[in-house]
Amino acid sequence: MSVHEAISKHSTQQHLHLVRFTELDQQREQAIDEAVDLCKRGLPFTVNRINAITEAIIAHAKHGISPLRSYVTEDMVRDYVAKL
Template identity: 40%
Template sequence: MSVHLQIAKQVSNHRKAQKEFLALDKKREKAIDRVLEDAKKGLHVSVHEINSITKEMNNIASTYHFPPRKEVTIDMVRDYLTKSE
């Protein structure tokens, strides 16, 4: 395989990973919004879905040198709601 084809393949893989990362980021933001809405209503909330998505994102991030995302805790949700009031 020529060097040009190898570079083209790397660029293609990088773009594919970037699209997947951005799609997961949108999915994560929606999950965060749902948790915040439930917490505002006083419902029981879980950050499991958010952190599952975060884990997928961080796996991609470590391979392609994208910025990693922090895992979310219940305390972070409570702090955000307290500050936004």
């Protein structure tokens, strides 16, 4: 394999890694929005879906260059809604 092919392959792998991170991050943001909406309306909510996606992001980051995300607590959602 030539140097050019190796660099091209590596670049493609990094790009695909970041594409997957973006997909997961968008899912996480949607889950956060849903929890915030429920909290605003005074309805019960959990952060289970948010943190399941966060766990997937953390696992994914171990295999590439994507950033990490923090786990979310219900208190964090309540505090955010209180500041709105």
